[in-house]
Amino acid sequence: MKITFRKRKPEDDLPLSHMYMEIRSGEFPWEKNVMLGDYYRHTKGEEIVVAEADGDLAGFMSVWKLGRFVHCLYVDSEFRKKGVGKALLQEAGRRYGYPLTLKCMKENRGAVRFYRKLGFTVTDEIPMEKGDCLELTKERPENQGS
Numbered sequence: 001m002k003i004t005f006r007k008r009k010p011e012d013d014l015p016l017s018h019m020y021m022e023i024r025s026g027e028f029p030w031e032k033n034v035m036l037g038d039y040y041r042h043t044k045g046e047e048i049v050v051a052e053a054d055g056d057l058a059g060f061m062s063v064w065k066l067g068r069f070v071h072c073l074y075v076d077s078e079f080r081k082k083g084v085g086k087a088l089l090q091e092a093g094r095r096y097g098y099p100l101t102l103k104c105m106k107e108n109r110g111a112v113r114f115y116r117k118l119g120f121t122v123t124d125e126i127p128m129e130k131g132d133c134l135e136l137t138k139e140r141p142e143n144q145g146s
Contacts, residue, residue, distance in 0.1 A: 001053050001054055001082060001083075002053070002054055003051055003052070003053050003058065003083065003084060003087045004051070004052050005049050005050065005051055005052075005087075005088075005091045006049070006050055006052070007047065007048070007049060007050070008047075008048035008049070008050050008060070009050075012048075012050055012057070012060075013039075013040070015057055016039060016048070016050070016057075016060050016074075017036050017037075017039035017040065018036070019057075019059075019060070019074055019076055020038065020039040020042075020072070020074055021034055021035070021036050021038065021039065023074050023077075024038070028105070028108070031130075042062075042071070042072065043062040043071070043072060045064070046062035046063055046064055046065075046071055046072075047062065047063050047065055048060055048061070048062045048063075049061050049062075049063070049088065049091060049092070049095070051075075051084050051087065051088050051091075053079050053082070053084060056079075057076065058075060058076055058078075058079040058082075058084045059073070059074055059075035059076055059079060059084045059085065059088060060072070060073075060074055060088075061073045061074075061088045061089075061091075061092060063092060063095075063096060065096055067101065068092075068096045068097060068098070068099065068100050068101060069100075069101050069102065070089070070092055070100055070101070070102040071102070073085060073088060073089070073102070075088075085114065086118060089118060089138075093138070093140075093141070098138065098139055098140040098141075099137050099138060099139050099140070100120075100137065100138045101123075101135060101136070101137045101138075102115070102120070102135075102136055103126070103133050103134065103135050103136070104133070104134050104136060105130065105131055105132070105133055105134075106125070106131060106132040106133065106134050107131050107132075112134060112136075115136050115138075116136075118138065119138050119139075119141065120136035120137060120138045121136065121137060121138075122134050122135070122136055123135050123136065123137045
């Protein structure tokens with residue numbers, strides 16, 4: 001499977017918003033009343049990078065470029081455990097540099113394991129009304145120069 005990346009195009013917004021809504025409403029029990037418009041509100045002002053696997057929409061990330069903060073990372077269920085999420089985070093490092101930072105609900109144990117396996121470390125724990133949120137950071141990979 002060949003994974004490629006590109007910047008979001010306007011015609012991507014509808015399928016990306018559906019992916020966003022389906023994952024949030026189906027896999028994030030702490031999220032209540034998820035709506036299609038949440039995608040637009042939560043990614044406003046961020047750069048969105050789309051991942052395609054053999055030409056099919058496989059996932060996306062949205063990034064606040066200035067702070068190298070990966071705000072959203074979503075992979076379609078059909079493409080999970082096939083390297084798409086890992087490839088998106090590697091692409092974030094190539095495009096924006098290091099360190100990369102992201103936040104993840106502590107309750108989202110699978111995602112926390114995934115990020116730690118990729119070298120992210122917990123740098124803060126933030127109590128929130130929905131539950132505790134972890135801030136994770138990844139420094140420059142060892143095989144890259146400064």
